[in-house]
Amino acid sequence: MPLAVHLxxxxIFAQGTSEFMLSGLLPNIAxxxxxxxxxxxxxxxxxxxxMVVGAPVLAVATLRVPRRTALIAFQLAFAAGHVVGALAPGYGVLLATRVVSAVAYAGFWSVAAATAVSLVPQEAKGRAMSVVAMGLTLATVVGVPAGTVLSQHAGWRTAFWAVAALTVLSALSLRTALPAHPTTADGHQLPELRRELNGLARPRLWLSYLITTLTFGAGVVTFSYLAPLLTEVTGLPAAWVPAVLALYGIGGLIGITVGGRLADSAPLRTLAAGAALxxxxxxxxxxxxxxLPVTLVLVPVLGFTAYLVNPVVQSxxxxxxxxxxxxxxxxxTSAFNVGITLTPILGGLTIDAGLGLPSVAWVGAATGLLGLAATAWAATLERRNRPAPPPLTATPRTPVGTAGATKS
Incomplete structure (x- = not known):
């Protein structure tokens, strides 16, 4: 795998830490x-x-911009948003910086995914996407718990400063590793808007986007409220929350590794298994x-199942x-974040309705069931679209008389 793919x-680790670290920062921010x-x-x-808005808009806006230039510009904008967020005097400013940072992150994700798959041959695209997406899993293993620890001991604003610094360092590494005009491993032409738009006009593609929304939304809704659930329902001391969040991330790391190995050979079966589990x-x-003991077992299982499907829906x-x-x-990327947008809102509504913090996990179960149904639909369509085997042709039989005449 090329070094640039790992970088x-x-x-994604640096920026993904910000995307999910709020699950551990919410009580302090509130x-x-x-x-x-x-x-x-x-x-x-x-x-x-x-991210929903930013991904397609910035992908179109930077279609003819060199990918390295676009990636570094997005990272610098993301870092600037976190500097302002760390200095935010109130909720409104912080909310605005989250939107701005997300737009930049969405643009980065889109260009990074296109760059990663362009650097490897067809049979390695699933693995390349698992390497890139593993940065997000590492963010839950290391970044999110570290952000929670920083928030508990030095304030949530310190976590924002740390993300800004990591992002700047990452931009410098990509500036060194990525060529200004990279060549592709699979012979892709330069991006062209009309060809790209025509490529989107496929119903099965949009069903795949629906599966992305449902499966990732099902995983993120419980994780979004996991810290308060652990302290207020499970009875876990706040000091142990980062360690349990790390368990979720470890499960996710295993899941994305397994999913990356299966994404190219058994995509729909992996999706179905992940959604069901x-x-x-x-x-x-x-x-x-x-x-508490059962919860400690289920948290890494949730991480495993949430990230098992990630390389499949990405590739x-x-x-x-x-x-x-x-x-x-x-x-x-927009589809991922439709799920990230809707399911935490639904989870918040169930909490406000007095159903308690465990209700967010029921939202996750219901969304996962819908994702399983959508996967079954996709499998049915794939079987219908599979080319039929050529008809068997019988070997012509030689008349007995003719054979005898030839011999004579």
Whole structure:
């Protein structure tokens, strides 16, 4: 795997830490800024909204810009947003910086995905995407718990400063590793807007986007409220929350590794298994959240199932529309973040309705079940679109008489 692909994964680690670290920062942010927990949770949804809008818009806007230039510009904008966020005097400014940072991150994700798959041959695209997406998993293993520790001991603003510094360092590494005008490993032409838009006009592609939304939304809703659930329902001391968040990340790291190995050979079966296990694990947590030992077992299972499907949904869209290598991952990024936007909102609504923190896991189970149904639909369509085997042709029989005449 080229070094540049691994460095793209490290860049996603830096920015992905910010995307998910709020799950451990929400209580401190809510207290510091004087907003309810559900209001602080909207910071996660605001970030996702920025990514939904930013991914396709910036993918089109930078279509003819050298990828290295676009990637570094997005990272610098992201870092600047976090500097302003660290200095934010109130909730409104922080909310605005989350949207701006998300737009830049969305642009980075889209161009990074297109860059990674262009650097490897067709049979390695799933593995390349798993390497890039592994940066996001490492963010949950290392970045999110580290951000939570920083928040508990030095304030949530320190975590924002740390993300800004990591992002700048990542931009410098990509500036060194990526050529200004990289060549592709699979002979892709330069991006062209009309060809890219035509490539999006495939119903099976949009079904794949729906699967992305449902499966990732099912995984993120419980994780978004996991810190308060652990302290208020499970009874875990706050000092141990980073360690349990790291368990989720370790499960995710294993899941994305397994998913990366299966993404190229058994994509739909991997999707179905992941969605089914995610549904069961979410339902189990909803019923047993007050049981500490069971919860500690279920948290890494949730991480495993949430990230098992990630390399599949990331790489499968390139196979469904190979002639749109820039817009395909951009819209897929939006699909991810539609799930990240909607399910935490639904989780917040269930909390505000008095159903308690475990209700967010029921939201995850219901969304996972919908993802499993959409995967079954995709499998049915794939079987219908599979070319039929050629008809068997009988070997003509030689008349007995003729054979005898020839011999004579």
């Amino acid at each position: 793209l994964g490290l860049a 207290t510091d800024l004087g907003v309810p927990l559900s209001g602080a949770g909207l910071l996660i949804s605001a970030f996702a909204v920025g 995610l549904t069961l694990a979410s339902a189990a947590l909803a019923r047993t959240a007050d049981d 499968r869209v390139f196979r469904l529309a190979p002639d749109a290598p820039t817009l395909v991952p951009a819209v897929n």
